[in-house]
Amino acid sequence: MTDWTAVATELAEEFAPRAAAVDREGRFPVENIERMQEAGYLSSVVPVELGGGGADLATFAACQQIIAGACASTALATNMHLFGIGAAAEGWHAGERAGEPILQAVAGGTVVGGSLTDAATGLNVRTSSTPARPVEGGYVVSGRKSFCSLAPALQFFWGTAADTETGALLLFGLPRETPGLSFVDTWDTMSMRGTGSWDVLFDDVFVPAQAVQRGTAPGEELVWDAERERPFAWFAVSVAAVYLGIARAATRLTYERARTRTVTGAALPTAHRPDQVYGAAEIELALRPAEAMLRDTIARRAAGEVLPPEDLQALKHVAVAAASSAVDRCVRMVGGHGIFRTLPLERHYRDVRAGQFHPPSPDTAAETIGKAVLGIDLGATPRWPAE
Numbered sequence: 531m532t533d534w535t536a537v538a539t540e541l542a543e544e545f546a547p548r549a550a551a552v553d554r555e556g557r558f559p560v561e562n563i564e565r566m567q568e569a570g571y572l573s574s575v576v577p578v579e580l581g582g583g584g585a586d587l588a589t590f591a592a593c594q595q596i597i598a599g600a601c602a603s604t605a606l607a608t609n610m611h612l613f614g615i616g617a618a619a620e621g622w623h624a625g626e627r628a629g630e631p632i633l634q635a636v637a638g639g640t641v642v643g644g645s646l647t648d649a650a651t652g653l654n655v656r657t658s659s660t661p662a663r664p665v666e667g668g669y670v671v672s673g674r675k676s677f678c679s680l681a682p683a684l685q686f687f688w689g690t691a692a693d694t695e696t697g698a699l700l701l702f703g704l705p706r707e708t709p710g711l712s713f714v715d716t717w718d719t720m721s722m723r724g725t726g727s728w729d730v731l732f733d734d735v736f737v738p739a740q741a742v743q744r745g746t747a748p749g750e751e752l753v754w755d756a757e758r759e760r761p762f763a764w765f766a767v768s769v770a771a772v773y774l775g776i777a778r779a780a781t782r783l784t785y786e787r788a789r790t791r792t793v794t795g796a797a798l799p800t801a802h803r804p805d806q807v808y809g810a811a812e813i814e815l816a817l818r819p820a821e822a823m824l825r826d827t828i829a830r831r832a833a834g835e836v837l838p839p840e841d842l843q844a845l846k847h848v849a850v851a852a853a854s855s856a857v858d859r860c861v862r863m864v865g866g867h868g869i870f871r872t873l874p875l876e877r878h879y880r881d882v883r884a885g886q887f888h889p890p891s892p893d894t895a896a897e898t899i900g901k902a903v904l905g906i907d908l909g910a911t912p913r914w915p916a917e
């Protein structure tokens with residue numbers, strides 16, 4: 531069995547030296563994706579029986595932490611391929627065979643990316659403002675979606691649209707070369723500049739009925755079971771891993787600098803000053819509980835638990851918030867040199883800020899967690915009743 535963390539370490543060593551240029555130029559690091567393909571990393575989570583690497587969630591999370599520390603954009607972009615494939619692989623082991631064709635395609639080298647985000651409606655993945663008009667044999671989809679990471683490299687796209695007659699939310703998958711489907715480079719951002727998270731255009735795209743993987747009718751009660759939990763769990767765990775990976779890269783740099791920098795007139799390195807000691811402690815007190823929560827989430831799932839939405843959302847929220855505050859504190863410890871582009875710290879500082887925008891956002895996580903502990907049904911309407 532391949533040692534995937536060793537593969538990730540090797541890839542990270544290759545990616546780190548070019549991460550600054552990728553960020554500076556805001557370019558998609560196609561060479562990193564090609565190297566990951568060559569190394570089998572993009573099919574690491576596919577079952578061995580289907581030609582993949584057999585990596586489980588714990589291994590995947592460890593690998594993504596390593597890659598994120600070198601090039602956060604590469605880790606985050608490939609996360610959008612790997613988390614869904616990993617969830618499908620876990621389902622395959624549980625006897626669900628619907629995902630087998632895509633798992634086989636990925637084992638054969640297909641890169642998958644998708645967008646659930648409508649330009650008009652934002653983050654609410656329970657709905658879509660992209661219209662899908664029912665026609666003979668399927669739907670015709672038109673409109674625009676945004677934030678499609680990996681857009682420059684993907685060969686298979688998945689996304690959501692709403693049935694214009696029933697309002698049902700449809701999840702569908704299409705090959706990149708589908709007529710009318712195109713990708714537009716709109717990605718000029720402060721953070722995660724190398725993720726290639728372009729817009730997706732649908733110009734009367736025909737989606738055959740068999741390409742629609744799932745439909746959810748409006749008002750339909752959603753059952754939270756193992757099958758439904760899987761993609762959310764793989765997403766929450768891997769997003770937590772990516773952002774904690776960025777924070778750990780920042781701490782390595784910061785602690786090393788404190789241990790080795792002696793300012794004029796001082797007898798000992800700055801690590802001996804109270805501001806550095808307390809700063810390092812503050813960072814550890816933020817990161818260690820989040821890292822423990824990540825390990826605990828993985829362990830509970832490995833023991834067979836199906837985690838409730840509030841636990842998964844709490845993990846994502848806690849990890850991203852801890853990573854962000856830890857990197858802030860790193861910049862304060864390093865001081866003014868922390869904002870120079872000669873150090874990767876300012877890139878970590880910008881990249882880590884993107885974490886809050888992945889679902890659930892801080893406000894939606896708070897709603898889920900608060901309602902769960904107060905015994906309020908999350909699906910109840912109206913969402914916020916008057917007194």
Ligand SMILES: Cc1cc2nc3c(=O)[nH]c(=O)nc-3n(C[C@H](O)[C@H](O)[C@H](O)COP(=O)(O)OP(=O)(O)OC[C@H]3O[C@@H](n4cnc5c(N)ncnc54)[C@H](O)[C@@H]3O)c2cc1C
Pocket residue numbers: 606610643644645646647651652653654676677678679680721722725727884885887888889891892893894
């Ligand atoms: C680097 C990066 C890569 C990404 N890659 C992908 C990808 O590959 N595929 C993909 O599908 N998506 C991707 N996303 C998109 C992400 O999942 C979000 O959909 C996207 O950031 C849009 O969110 P928004 O904040 O604009 O949403 P909006 O819904 O416009 O939210 C704006 C603000 O309002 C708040 N808000 C909105 N509704 C409510 C409510 N009802 N109650 C309380 N607060 C509310 C939100 O919490 C947020 O703070 C990516 C995002 C980033 C940053």
